[in-house]
Amino acid sequence: MGVHGEAGYERIKLGTASVLVTLMLKRICEALSLAANDSVAVIVNNFGALSQLEQGIVVHEIVIQLRNMNIEPVRVYSGVLMTSLNSAGMHVSLLKLTESDGDVFIKCLDEETTAPCWPGCSYSIPSTVTRIPFKDAEKKEAEKIGISLNVREQRLFKSCLKNACAAIVEQEAYLNELDRGCGDGDCGSTLKRFADGILNNLDNLSLSHPAALLSEIANIAEEHMGGTSGALYCLFFTTGAKKLASFKQGENLRHVWFCAFRSGLNCLEKYGKARAGDRTMIDTMDATCTMYEIMLKEYPNNFYDRLAAEAWKGCDSTKDMKPNGDNN
Structure with a gap:
């Protein structure tokens, strides 16, 4: 539901962070017609009662899932921006960065501001180091020693x-x-x-x-x-x-x-x-x-x-x- 109690999209059972992020990104990506090789800026807003650990898990899931769709999160902003009576919830907002306007948006987002709660800083730029799945990683072949089976x-x-x-x-x-x-x-x-x-x-x-x-x-x-x-x-x-x-x-x-x-x-x-x-x-x-x-x-x-x-x-x-x- 919304911050003022507005009706939500649907009622579902409580799920893991991964499941909820998947659901939210699916709706947003469809609305923005996002596709592979697109770039976005992300805002994750804490309703007020999520711990920093929980919010970090959500941010991590968003970055990983977007990259798995070959959508690059160029900037990620995470913080307590608009609360709702300290509710345990979150907003996820995406800004599509098109080829024609993307650089302009990034320049504006990177501008210095005196807004007290704006979380923009060097940490809003995601790390380029990604974890490679085991099945795709370059694996060192295990040494075949000891007993063998027929x-x-x-x-x-x-x-x-x-x-x-x-x-x-x-x-x-x-x-x-x-x-x-x-x-x-x-x-x-x-x-x-x-x-x-x-x-x-x-x-x-x-x-x-x-x-x-x-x-x-x-x-x-x-x-x-x-x-x-x-x-x-x-x-x-x-x-x-x-x-x-x-x-x-x-x-x-x-x-x-x-x-x-x-x-x-x-x-x-x-x-x-x-x-x-x-x-x-x-x-x-x-x-x-x-x-x-x-x-x-x-x-x-x-x-x-x-x-x-x-x-x-x-x-x-x-x-x-x-x-x-x-x-x-």
């Missing part, structure tokens, strides 16, 4: 990755809903970006060498997930890759994968500070790893079924769990 094993590995990623994508909304109970409601979206990154690169991954493969997956996690999750997943797979690289061909694969799993889990506990009993994903991973170690000695026929069952058991144990220190 063609049948590679097909199995590829199938497992594909099915796991598809399951994550399918459960995005459900995971987000679970995360809203104790977090910011984006766990599913974060994991989906990771899964999509793997699926988009699946045919180019080093399936023949697990150590190289885990290194590549670690890079995808770091590039696509972002935040703490990206760092932790990257640590887990990087540590696992390093452990896999130390084994020689012909060693027992179940033992090799256990060592990689345990090594990655130990790294998560070291740097993430969470332990079994803290009601985190570590509870599921630790239960699975513990059962894995037990079954290495037993070698049962239902090896993978028991691993899956133990993973669910570890997950379900968090339902009534209290933080460590309160369990006694």
Whole structure:
């Protein structure tokens, strides 16, 4: 709605900054008939109650999305220009800079002014440094060392990755809903970006060498997930890759994968500070790893079924769990 309570364009459910910016830019770009290779000046107005962090996220999304459409934001102005009783909202305004008048507008915008709230300064010129998507970046080929897999094993590995990623994508909304109970409601979206990154690169991954493969997956996690999750997943797979690289061909694969799993889990506990009993994903991973170690000695026929069952058991144990220190 408008700053004076005017009716808005439509009512929608609360979405992420990315979704809302996409919706707003779509309407504006259509109204201005913006196309690839056009240039614009942008004003982002804070209604009064958005934090600087939130406003920065919106500005970042606008710049990234415009550049993804090959529309260059030549100037970006962000600030508290017109408030509405400290409402939590924002205005996004675009000025189309045509070939004939663009330079004139820029000259006027860059003129010095005594207007107290005008945010124009050197920071209104967006950085020319852009982040290159992982799939388009010049990637350093992972060193193919350690054990190697035969063609049948590679097909199995590829199938497992594909099915796991598809399951994550399918459960995005459900995971987000679970995360809203104790977090910011984006766990599913974060994991989906990771899964999509793997699926988009699946045919180019080093399936023949697990150590190289885990290194590549670690890079995808770091590039696509972002935040703490990206760092932790990257640590887990990087540590696992390093452990896999130390084994020689012909060693027992179940033992090799256990060592990689345990090594990655130990790294998560070291740097993430969470332990079994803290009601985190570590509870599921630790239960699975513990059962894995037990079954290495037993070698049962239902090896993978028991691993899956133990993973669910570890997950379900968090339902009534209290933080460590309160369990006694």
